[in-house]
Amino acid sequence: DIQMTQSPSSLSASVGDRVTITCRASQDISNYLAWYQLKPGKVPKLLIYAASSLQSGVPSRFSGSGSGTDFTLTISSLQPEDVATYYCQKYNSAPWTFGQGTKVEIK
Amino acid sequence: QVQLQESGPGLVRPSETLSLTCTVSGGSLTSFSWGWVRQPPGKGLEWIGHIYDRGSAKYSPSLTSRLTISVDTSNNQFSLNLRSVTAADTAVYFCARFSGIYGMDVWGQGTTVIVTS
Numbered sequence: 001d002i003q004m005t006q007s008p009s010s011l012s013a014s015v016g017d018r019v020t021i022t023c024r025a026s027q028d029i030s031n032y033l034a035w036y037q038l039k040p041g042k043v044p045k046l047l048i049y050a051a052s053s054l055q056s057g058v059p060s061r062f063s064g065s066g067s068g069t070d071f072t073l074t075i076s077s078l079q080p081e082d083v084a085t086y087y088c089q090k091y092n093s094a095p096w097t098f099g100q101g102t103k104v105e106i107k
Numbered sequence: 108q109v110q111l112q113e114s115g116p117g118l119v120r121p122s123e124t125l126s127l128t129c130t131v132s133g134g135s136l137t138s139f140s141w142g143w144v145r146q147p148p149g150k151g152l153e154w155i156g157h158i159y160d161r162g163s164a165k166y167s168p169s170l171t172s173r174l175t176i177s178v179d180t181s182n183n184q185f186s187l188n189l190r191s192v193t194a195a196d197t198a199v200y201f202c203a204r205f206s207g208i209y210g211m212d213v214w215g216q217g218t219t220v221i222v223t224s
Contacts, residue, residue: 001168034210036152043217044144044152044201049210087152091210094157094165096142101151 002027004090006099012107019075021102023088028068032092035064035073038101039084047086048073080106109134111202111215119196119222125189129202129215136160136178140205141185143176145198146217153198157205158185192222 003026013019023033031051036044046055048064051071061076075082083106088099115127129141142157156166158176166174170189178185189196200220204213 032208036211038146038152043214044203044211045214046210046212049212050208055210055212085151089152089154089210091205095167096154096157098144098152098154 001095002029002090002097004088004097004099006086006088006102008102009100010103010105012105013078014107015078015080017078019078019082019104021073021086021088021104023066023071023073023099025069025071025090029090029092031067032090033064033066033071034089034091035062036087036089037082037084038087044087075104078104078106109204109213111204111213113200113202113215113218115218115220117219117221119192119220120224121193121222122191125187125192125196125220125222127187127200127202127218127220128184129186131183131185131204136180136183136185140207141178142203142205142211143187144201144203144211146201147195147198155187155200194222196220197222 005024033051035048038044052064063074085101085103110132119125137160140157143155158164164176173190175188199217201217202215203211
């Protein structure tokens with residue numbers, strides 16, 4: 001099965017900083033990659049699908065890039081409400097594995 | 108607007124079967140896949156499995172021997188049955204819609220299941 005590896009596992013940044021999270025697949029998954037935001041006690045929220053397409057209603061400070069095995073989620077200007085754990089997920093074929101998550105905090 | 112709602116017991120005894128149902132309102136089951144995801148306490152998201160509207164299912168390799176996901180189009184519901192549960196199956200369970208290239212775009216609120224004697 002294809003493994004999904006996120007880095008870093010956690011990060012702390014200041015409001016307004018540019019934040020980058022990476023996700024690496026152990027095999028080529030084309031662009032079948034989604035990013036989700038999960039806040040404690042809340043429901044996972046789809047941010048990015050097809051590696052780089054912004055889900056409707058998601059602020060434009062979020063962006064995704066990559067294809068094949070290497071992907072990136074970028075928050076262009078970190079806001080307090082962005083404190084959450086972020087997960088990538090492959091969905092080219094089953095199993096639809098999630099990455100282990102990246103916890104984002106405000107410095 | 109499509110909404111999903113999980114239902115089922117919050118407590119399950121070890122070795123018994125965990126059964127959850129997800130009711131879809133505001134839309135049809137057809138033309139989409141429907142899945143389950145869980146989050147154990149203090150851990151990350153884990154994909155459990157999904158089922159296509161025509162009834163074929165895919166399961167997590169770690170759960171496939173204990174898992175059945177089914178769909179009931181007449182009642183606009185899909186269900187999860189996980190047999191022989193242990194404490195490791197304690198988690199918040201989410202149901203979600205999978206919209207092809209668009210990913211898992213609609214989620215239920217989640218339901219907490221605790222495996223305890």
